[in-house]
Amino acid sequence: MPGRERLWRPHTPSIADLLAVGNRPLFSFEFFPPKDEIQQRQLWQTVRELESLGPDFVSVAAGIHHILTIRGDMPGGPTVPWEAHPDGLQNATELVAMVRELGDFCVGVAAFPDAHPERNDFDLDARVLVAKAGAGASFAITQLFFTADDYFALVARVRALDCDIPIIPGIMPITNVRQVIRFAQLSGAALPKSVTDRINEVADDDDQVRRVGIQIGTELSEELLSRGAPGLHFFTQNRSRATREIYANLHQVRRRA
Numbered sequence: 054m055p056g057r058e059r060l061w062r063p064h065t066p067s068i069a070d071l072l073a074v075g076n077r078p079l080f081s082f083e084f085f086p087p088k089d090e091i092q093q094r095q096l097w098q099t100v101r102e103l104e105s106l107g108p109d110f111v112s113v114a115a116g117i118h119h120i121l122t123i124r125g126d127m128p129g130g131p132t133v134p135w136e137a138h139p140d141g142l143q144n145a146t147e148l149v150a151m152v153r154e155l156g157d158f159c160v161g162v163a164a165f166p167d168a169h170p171e172r173n174d175f176d177l178d179a180r181v182l183v184a185k186a187g188a189g190a191s192f193a194i195t196q197l198f199f200t201a202d203d204y205f206a207l208v209a210r211v212r213a214l215d216c217d218i219p220i221i222p223g224i225m226p227i228t229n230v231r232q233v234i235r236f237a238q239l240s241g242a243a244l245p246k247s248v249t250d251r252i253n254e255v256a257d258d259d260d261q262v263r264r265v266g267i268q269i270g271t272e273l274s275e276e277l278l279s280r281g282a283p284g285l286h287f288f289t290q291n292r293s294r295a296t297r298e299i300y301a302n303l304h305q306v307r308r309r310a
Contacts, residue, residue, distance in 0.1 A: 067159040068110055068119055069191035072219040072283055079221065079284030080300065083112040084291050095291055102293035106300055109284070121161040121194065122148045122185075131239045135171065146184045153189035162186075164193040164220050166203040170241030179210035186218040193218055194286045196240045197225035199248050199269070201276040222277050225288045226295035227266025230256060267295060271302040278303070 071079055082103055087093040100111075112121065124145040127133040137143050142151065145162060152160055162185045165178045172178070182193060198204060204222050211220065227233050230252055237244050248269055255261035274285055287296045 065118070067191070068161065069159050069219075071109055072192055072221075075283065078278050078282065079109040080106065081110045081112070081221070081284065081286045082108050082296060083223075083286060083288050086113070087291070092291065099289060099291050099293040103289070103296065106297065117158075119159045119161060120152050121163075122152055122190070123163045124148070144181075146181065146188050149185050149188040149190050159192075160190045161192045161194055162190040164195045164207060165241070166195050166198040166200075166207045166222075167240070167242045170239075173241075175206075175210065179207065179214060182211055182218065182220075183214045183216040186216050190218060193220045195220060195223045196242060197223050197236060197288060198242050199237075199273065200243075200245050201273060201280065203243075204277060204282065205280060219283045221284050221286045222282050223286045223288060224270060224274055224299070226270045226299060227252065228263045228292075228295050229259075230262055232290075233266075263295070267298050267302070270295070270299045274299055274303055 068079075084096060084099070087096045103111075110119070122145055124135070127135050142148050149160055149162060152158055162182070164182050168175050169178050185193070195204060195207070204220075208220055211218065225233065225236060227248075234244065236242070251265050251269065252262060255265055277285065287299070289296050
């Protein structure tokens with residue numbers, strides 16, 4: 054019978070379920086859809102290389118049970134001022150509510166340790182995240198950032214509003230100076246002097262930039278976990294090496310602890 058398979062299908066814990074248990078940090082990886090055959094081969098190579106790490110979830114998977122709801126950008130890119138479509142939704146909070154009405158999805162949303170570049174209002178960002186949780190979001194993943202204190206300040210602002218939505222920090226490994234500067238500009242993330250000074254010391258040597266970037270990513274990740282972050286979400290850019298190295302460094306550090 055068509056309905057029998059669903060009746061007997063074993064329950065697979067959702068991201069919200071795993072976060073609620075809270076007995077260990079979660080590790081997750083983000084990929085982006087490939088634009089051509091070369092990028093497709095790169096993506097699947099990365100997936101195979103990261104599969105052995107046993108992530109708790111990835112951003113693209115077979116079957117749709119979780120939806121990460123984000124407002125998105127205007128045609129022309131993230132620097133173009135956003136305008137709601139006359140027949141569309143006004144914001145991501147309305148999108149969360151709509152998705153929850155459409156099915157039994159576990160819904161994630163975006164969060165901003167650095168102020169959203171359009172508003173530059175930390176308190177407003179916290180209130181918006183709380184509103185998304187009220188509309189049905191079960192967890193949040195942050196934009197990239199480079200200072201652990203910024204992440205924990207966001208968590209504190211949200212908790213002060215009596216909201217306990219889990220907030221997973223998003224980690225962007227530094228492997229290329231120009232790329233990270235561009236991502237930081239587009240996302241509004243501040244590049245602290247403690248990071249830029251270390252990168253600028255080796256800026257003329259790509260291998261050294263990468264080495265220092267991995268060190269910075271490892272230090273940030275370890276501080277986040279040691280201070281109670283519920284997990285780490287790596288922006289892989291469809292490449293595995295930097296993520297694998299930070300992951301391995303974390304396990305070495307935590308074994309010595």
